[in-house]
Amino acid sequence: MKRNYQTYFKYALTFGMASAVVSCNTRYLKDGEMLYTGAEINIENDTISKNQKKELKAGLEANLTPKPNSSFLGLRPKLFFYNIAKEPKKEKGFNYWLKYKVGEKPVLLGDVDREFNKDIIENYSENKGYFNADATYDTVSHNKKAKIIYTLRPGARYLISDVKFQQDSTLINREIQNLTDKTFLKKGQPFDLDVIKSERERIDNGLKERGFYYFHPDNIIVQADTTVSKNHKVEMNVKLKDNTPDLSTQQFSIDKVVVFPNYNIRDVKDGKYSVPMNPDSLQKYAHEDIYVIDPEQKFKPRIFDRALYFKRGDLYNRTNHNLTLNRLISLGVFKFVKNEFVVSDSLQHTFDAYYLLTPRELQSLRLEALGRTNSANYAGSELNLNWTHRNFFRGAEQFKASVYGAFDVQIGGPENAKNIFRAGSNVQLSIPRIVAPFRFNSSSAFVPRTNITLGYEFQNRTEYYTLNTFTGSFGYVWKENARKEHDLKILDITYVSPANVTPLYKEISADNEAMQRVVEKQLIFGPTYSYTYTNTMLQKPNTVYYKGTLDLAGNITGLLTGANVKKDKEKSIFGVPFSQYAKIENDFRFYHKFNEKTSLATRAIAGIAYPYGNSEHIPFSRQFFSGGSNSVRAFRARTLGPGSFDPRTIESGYYFDQSGDIKLELNAEYRANLYKFLNVAVFADAGNVWLVNEDTSRPGAKFSKEFLSEIAVGAGVGLRLDFSILILRLDLAMPLRVPYYERGDRWTFDKINFGDSNWRKDNLILNIAIGYPF
Incomplete structure (x- = not known):
């Protein structure tokens, strides 16, 4: 009661x-x-x-x-x-x-x-x-x-009984007649002013593709006549307005194309250009169709030949107009791109196309310093020095070079923890075209690129080992459009050479195959390919993102050397066994926008790496990891899994990342804006990694039909501080399901105790990161 x-x-x-x-x-x-x-x-x-x-x-x-x-x-x-x-x-x-x-x-x-x-x-x-x-x-x-x-x-709704396009003998009318088969005005459809407006814009777009640069949708009138039919019918008559300017009815073609690649806004005085606008008096650096006005010869003319779609004699069209502007911007070397069309012969209906390009700073030097902590009681710092040249060989090639140094030191916890030091350098040359023995034609608004990279890293774990890692790649990146991107590395090489492996490390890794493989020589090479599709840039309530990656290592070499056939001894190149595996990963994201301030973001990841031929295991650097600020946030970075393996069985003080060959992960996050830059989120994560083959040192790590019972689940709340230039994210998460607990006791709802300091210390994980997790 x-x-x-x-x-x-x-x-x-x-x-x-x-x-x-x-x-x-x-x-x-x-x-x-x-x-x-x-x-x-x-x-x-x-x-x-x-x-x-x-x-x-x-x-x-x-x-x-x-x-x-x-x-x-x-x-x-x-x-x-x-x-x-x-x-x-x-x-x-x-x-x-x-x-x-x-x-x-x-x-x-x-x-x-x-x-x-x-x-x-x-x-x-x-x-x-x-x-x-x-x-x-x-x-x-x-x-x-x-x-x-x-x-x-309202009365009855009027329907369209007939659609007529008024005909005459003019050139522009003939072009309009060629566009009638795609009309939005259909017999039997309701009269709708919005559809009429769309029809006018459709005709305008079509004429712009046929040389009518000065045409405007307002030049079209659509008359509605209700007197010719009964029973609530209306007849539509599409025609050109009588007062349409003569310039709008003229079909223009390109005479000369003039490029000023070193233009500055200060060259405009009283609304006029101080640069010469008479191409006949200008020095020509490209072929006969393009004038490049570059007295200092900062840029090779061929880059404009590839980027400009207009050539002398071409009929103007809006598609090539926009493609040219987009490609000039995507070169990455120009800060501003301005385009002007100036009538050169009103009788012949031609105009000259001028491109006024303002270069960015061609060279930049950036120093970055950052601090970090990880889940193994380490704190550290990293220093990066980056140099960029955006016109390295005067052909809009981007050259980037960086050197870095980092260290992680123990700030408490187990006495056996060791400090970590890393140093290295990377260089990348990005060429704005496909460098290949074949011809690659792209009608995309984005310039395709050939990327060449080289890198070296020295890593020292004091009293354990030293690793020397060399990397290199050669490949192509191209975009079909704003939504679809391809990244193909013809060759992606990683060579790892261990040194100074101490007796202490040999002792603690004696019964652990995974730890032993960390200090083995590794040679990984082969092609990789990734495909990305996204429409998240669109202002729609529902948008998606997908990235699929395929990594094939040593497949052709394994076939040539006979490694694909079961042998007692591994095949080697220069005395180093090469890795052979196939890896595929899929990352799918779905975003739903409830309104301007609230949204739902979800993600699903599925990946598998399968060793074969010359390899029994996937190289550590190419395996999957789970846990951390961008994964299952209720578990510390790279500590989750594999499978139901219990990390508490690892000897206290020795911390090593846990990895797997198979990964499954699901994430959901509800996001809301509280005030200006302050956003909140409620999230839930689930997932784990597993091994393809048995590992006696990590029982429960192999993928089996019981994998669903080994899924980890976590949830939490977060704050996002959106300062425009960066987003600072703080996520507080706790585990709801722990895969290495006893079967039948893995859900932790009955163990939650916020009042217990020990429980909070062991279960509340604070993730601090930059940007959204997905």
């Missing part, structure tokens, strides 16, 4: 608080003022379907102004905060933030222009084909609140 009283009390308290919020919203109104609660639209017509009524009503509601105060479950919390906050004396401080940033000014009945909304309803209905629409309105008020009821009598 006592519990019932408590329940009733909670309900009564909740109801009382809600009532207080509601009454507070009207208590601050002056005499004669009424809070506007919104509009209701009734459509009186029995001849149109329910779907048509629903569609029409939604369109009308979206156009009515003003919108009432936002509400949640019948309450208006923003209005409540506006009312209770005092009027601030300055445009800053807590009161100002609460009243004008969190709060929302009341929308009053006096703010509503009912006659204006009535006109909107009638005009919108007629624009959608409901001619002779008539609307009335009525106001209903109660307790200082008012709503407006609009009644619409």
Whole structure:
């Protein structure tokens, strides 16, 4: 009985608080003022379907102004905060933030222009084909609140009976006639002003592709005639306006193409260019179709020959216009790209194309310093020095060179932990074309690139071992469009040479095959390919991202050397056994945007690496890892898995990354904006890694039919500080399912105890990172 009283009390308290919020919203109104609660639209017509009524009503509601105060479950919390906050004396401080940033000014009945909304309803209905629409309105008020009821009598909707494109003997009319088969105006479809506008833009786009540079959609008129047909039919007549400017009807072609690759905005004075605009007097550096005005010869003319789609005599078209601009930008060497067309012969209908290009700083030097900590009680720092040259051989080649040094030292915890030191350098040359014995033609707006990289890293784990790692690659990157990108490395080489392996490390790794493989010589080479598709740049409620990667190591060499056939001895190159495996990884992401401030992000990762031929195991550097700030965040970086292997069995003080050959991972994150740069998130992660083959030193690590019972689950909350130039992310997570616990006892809900400091220390994981996890 006592519990019932408590329940009733909670309900009564909740109801009382809600009532207080509601009454507070009207208590601050002056005499004669009424809070506007919104509009209701009734459509009186029995001849149109329910779907048509629903569609029409939604369109009308979206156009009515003003919108009432936002509400949640019948309450208006923003209005409540506006009312209770005092009027601030300055445009800053807590009161100002609460009243004008969190709060929302009341929308009053006096703010509503009912006659204006009535006109909107009638005009919108007629624009959608409901001619002779008539609307009335009525106001209903109660307790200082008012709503407006609009009644619409739209009549029957007019349908298109015929579509005619007026014909004459002019050139532009003949081109318009060639575009009629793709018209948006269809017989039997409703009259719709938005479709008419789209039709005008379609014709304009088509003419722009046929040389009519100065044409404009407003030059087209679409007449609607309701007198030629009965039964609510309308005939559409598409024609050119009588007052269309003569310049809009002329079809232009390219005369000369002139490039100023070292243009500066300071060259414009009083709206005029100080650079010469008469190409006949200019020195020509390219072939006969292109003039490159570059007295200092900073750029090789051939880069413009590849980037410019217009040649002398070409008919102007918008596609090549935009492709050229995009390719010039994607070269990465120009900060601003400006384009001008100047009529050279009005009788021949030709113009010259000018490209005014402002270079970026060709060289830059950047020094980066950062600090970090990891899950093994290490803290460290890294220093990077990066030099970039964006025009290395005067052909827009980008050359990047970097040197770095890093160290991690023990700051507490096990006494046996050892310090780590890394140093290395990397160079990359990116050439803005495909360097190959075959010809590669691309009509993409993005310049394809040939990338060549070389790198070296020295890593020393004190009192354990030293690793010398050499890397190199040669390959191509090209984009079909803004959504699709290909990255093919013809050859991707990694050579790892261990040195100074101490007796201590040999002792602790004696019974651990995985640790022994870390200090084995490794030679990995072969092609890799990745394909990326994304439409996340689009302003749509639902967007996706996908990246698939294929890594093939030693496949052709294994065939040539006979390593594919089972042998007692590994095949070697220069005394080093080469790795042979196939690896594939898929990363799929789905984003749903509820509104401007809230969204849902999800991700699924599935990958497998299979050793064969010359290899029994996947090289450590090419395996999968789980846990950490961008993975299953309730587990520290690279500590999760493989399988149900229990990392607590590792001797205290010896920390080594856990890796696997198979990876499955699922992530979901609800994101919301609180205030300007402050965002919050609630997330859940699940996943693990497994081995393909048995590892006696890590029982439970092999992938089996019991893999679902070995999935780890974690959840948490996070803050994101979005400072535009970077996003600082703090995620606090805890494990909900631990795969190395006893079977049947892996869910941890019954073990959660926030009041226990030991539990918090062992289970609450704080991840600090830059950027979103996915």
